[in-house]
Amino acid sequence: MKNKSSLLIAFLLLVCSVATQAQLKRFSIGPYVEAGFPVGDFQDTHNTGWGAGLNADIKLVAGFGVTGSVGYMHFGGATVNNFTFNKRAAIPVRIGLKYKLVSILYVKLESGSANFVDSDITGAAFIVAPGVGIRVLGLDVAAKYEAWFREGTMGFFGLKAGYNF
Incomplete structure (x- = not known):
């Protein structure tokens, strides 16, 4: 019983901490949509891509x-x-560093892995994605170049739009 109480207290403290951070605007989370325009050899074999997900700052x-x-x-x-x-579908997981140049303009560098969910390809690719964006209130719009490295490079220019709460 004591372990359950300690776990509940720890969980409540975590929730309060996240809520406080969100109120102070040090933490934000929200959905995004994006379009990817293949370049190089990837352009010869694949069409414009689309995606959606959840972003946190x-x-x-x-x-x-x-x-x-x-x-x-x-x-x-x-x-x-x-x-x-064949199509290329993946679940990209990215983490990175962001630097605010002026009040609404920022640059960022993300890295991570693109976990393929295709039927003909398995495994994951390493991601490198530098970008630039603007954020006005909760609206976040960014342009980037993203490269997936796995037995060659699948590169694309991307446009991403999201809203952070």
Whole structure:
């Protein structure tokens, strides 16, 4: 019984801490949608992609912050010479560092893994994604280049729009 009470107290303290951080605007979380425009060899084999997910930001000191996201990204296969390439679908998990240049403009660098959910490809790819964005109140719009490294590079320019609470 004592362990359950301690666990409940720890959980309540965690919830209060997160709620306090959100009220102080040091922590925000919200949904996003994104579009991906393949480049390089990936452009030859796949069409424009789309995705959605959940993004979180934690403000640190001196304009720095930590950002993270988890979502779903899908690229349809292109048809070349009567051959249709298989789609690429993945669950990207990213974490990164964000730096606010001026009041609404920021740059960020994220990294993580894209866990493939295709039927013909398994495993994960390593992600590197530098970007720039603006955030006005809760609205967050960003442009980025994202590269997935696994037996070659699947690179794309992305546009991401979300709202953080």
